[in-house]
Amino acid sequence: xxxxxxxxxxxxxxxxxxxxxxxxxxxxxxxxxxxxxxxxxxxxxxxxxxxxxxxxxxxxxxxxxxxxxxxxxxxxxxxxxxxxxxxxxxxxxxxxxxxxxxxxxxxxxxxxxxxxxxxxxxxxx
Amino acid sequence: xxxxxxxxxxxxxxxxxxxxxxxxxxxxxxxxxxxxxxxxxxxxxxxxxxxxxxxxxxxxxxxxxxxxxxxxxxxxxxxxxxxxxxxxxxxxxxxxxxxxxxxxxxxxxxxxxxxxxxxxxxxxxxxxxxxxxxxxxxxxxxxxxxxxxxxxxxxxxxxxxxxxxxxxxxxxxxxxxxxxxxxxxxxxxxxxxxxxxxxxxxxxxxxxxxxxxxxxxxxxxxxxxxxxxxxxxxxxxxxxxxxxxxxxxxxxxxxxxxxxxxxxxxxxxxxxxxxxxxxxxxxxxxxxxxxxxxxxxxxxxxxxxxxxxxxxxxxxxxxxxxxxxxxxxxxxxxxxxxxxxxxxxx
Numbered sequence: 392x393x394x395x396x397x398x399x400x401x402x403x404x405x406x407x408x409x410x411x412x413x414x415x416x417x418x419x420x421x422x423x424x425x426x427x428x429x430x431x432x433x434x435x436x437x438x439x440x441x442x443x444x445x446x447x448x449x450x451x452x453x454x455x456x457x458x459x460x461x462x463x464x465x466x467x468x469x470x471x472x473x474x475x476x477x478x479x480x481x482x483x484x485x486x487x488x489x490x491x492x493x494x495x496x497x498x499x500x501x502x503x504x505x506x507x508x509x510x511x512x513x514x515x516x
Numbered sequence: 517x518x519x520x521x522x523x524x525x526x527x528x529x530x531x532x533x534x535x536x537x538x539x540x541x542x543x544x545x546x547x548x549x550x551x552x553x554x555x556x557x558x559x560x561x562x563x564x565x566x567x568x569x570x571x572x573x574x575x576x577x578x579x580x581x582x583x584x585x586x587x588x589x590x591x592x593x594x595x596x597x598x599x600x601x602x603x604x605x606x607x608x609x610x611x612x613x614x615x616x617x618x619x620x621x622x623x624x625x626x627x628x629x630x631x632x633x634x635x636x637x638x639x640x641x642x643x644x645x646x647x648x649x650x651x652x653x654x655x656x657x658x659x660x661x662x663x664x665x666x667x668x669x670x671x672x673x674x675x676x677x678x679x680x681x682x683x684x685x686x687x688x689x690x691x692x693x694x695x696x697x698x699x700x701x702x703x704x705x706x707x708x709x710x711x712x713x714x715x716x717x718x719x720x721x722x723x724x725x726x727x728x729x730x731x732x733x734x735x736x737x738x739x740x741x742x743x744x745x746x747x748x749x750x751x752x753x754x755x756x757x758x759x760x761x762x763x764x765x766x767x768x769x770x771x772x773x774x775x776x777x778x779x780x781x782x783x784x785x786x787x788x789x790x791x792x793x794x795x796x797x798x799x800x801x802x803x804x805x806x807x808x809x810x811x812x813x814x815x816x817x818x819x820x821x822x823x824x825x826x827x828x829x830x831x832x833x834x835x836x837x838x839x840x841x842x843x844x845x846x847x848x849x850x851x852x853x854x855x856x857x858x859x860x861x862x
Contacts, residue, residue, distance in 0.1 A: 447847050450852065454853045
């Protein structure tokens with residue numbers, strides 16, 4: 392799999408986010424931050440909040456309103472007390488359409504134990 | 517008894533568990549343990565028991581929902597221990613430079629009905645408590661399981677007299693206790709002060725935008741009291757949006773009016789009625805208070821003009837209102853997340 396057309400750019404106005412289904416069942420959030428687009432899994436990497444509802448886009452920052460985790464959409468830098476990076480699909484705009492490069496679905500590992508089982512994390516190894 | 521805590525930033529030992537739980541004991545020792553609600557709902561104070569046993573006070577606490585209890589995960593705010601144990605906390609922990617919270621005992625000295633379903637009460641403590649405006653304490657009454665978080669309404673850097681407000685809630689244990697005739701002289705245990713949605717005028721040179729619903733105004737009263745005392749509105753503006761159902765549901769209006777007068781025009785107060793259309797633009801008794809209609813966050817969106825993006829935003833109230841208000845502060849006022857403060861109870 393590679394580049395897939397997700398939507399028309401006009402379907403996602405500036406400073407909004409919209410969820411689409413691509414490639415026969417992969418959910419994808421397209422975010423328009425004014426000067427560009429981002430494509431990502433549609434949930435907050437913190438507690439799986441659906442970002443289409445809980446996400447707010449302003450000043451090039453995506454903020455999840457649930458606990459105020461936030462990322463700069465241009466640089467993907469984490470803002471403030473955010474603890475996990477946002478994972479994104481490569482995205483491009485061609486003509487009036489938004490394309491994402493999908494090799495496989497990006498899934499956050501919410502089952503991962505935040506290093507609880509990792510002795511090295513606690514300097515125990 | 518030894519309680520060892522392994523964290524990302526090193527190991528700590530708790531001197532002991534006195535009357536409180538593991539979270540309270542750690543905070544009282546000055547450790548910057550992760551927490552938000554301190555009362556079992558948010559899940560932030562998660563830790564894993566690596567050895568030893570702990571007793572859980574409130575087994576059905578909503579904060580357990582995402583925890584791996586089979587692996588020994590606990591909420592420190594709900595955990596007591598009677599013996600040695602080792603815990604892991606998956607984050608950095610340090611030593612706080614702020615005054616340390618601790619256990620106090622208190623007595624209800626005054627209650628005052630503010631509306632048909634809101635009561636103000638004062639608690640006299642057995643010693644002086646230092647706190648920051650916007651902080652809360654965890655109150656527990658004899659015979660009632662677990663604690664409830666209440667924000668202080670008043671402000672003084674250190675005081676043995678705290679004021680609170682409680683709204684009548686069907687099924688709310690503490691609220692029912694208060695409304696069911698908790699009398700002056702009733703004893704309470706008080707742990708505090710805790711909470712990070714604070715305002716410290718000495719280190720913050722910003723305008724203030726406050727959006728509160730119902731009894732969420734409590735901590736905001738403390739913040740405004742503190743700001744007025746510090747002369748904050750001589751240099752900065754303040755905007756308060758206070759949502760209630762009807763005009764008759766408004767409370768603390770004489771205090772808010774007094775704040776507005778003291779701020780000499782730099783503090784605007786809007787009372788926003790969700791279930792009533794006011795007949796005039798200002799309150800009939802308190803002309804300093806503007807009246808508006810609709811949901812409080814919508815009124816804030818209408819009222820917040822350009823130039824508020826450097827303000828500090830404070831939000832408190834029922835969860836849907838908090839969510840709506842945060843959206844307005846981010847999107848309409850363009851205040852960044854790092855400048856928005858609220859207690860994350862969910």
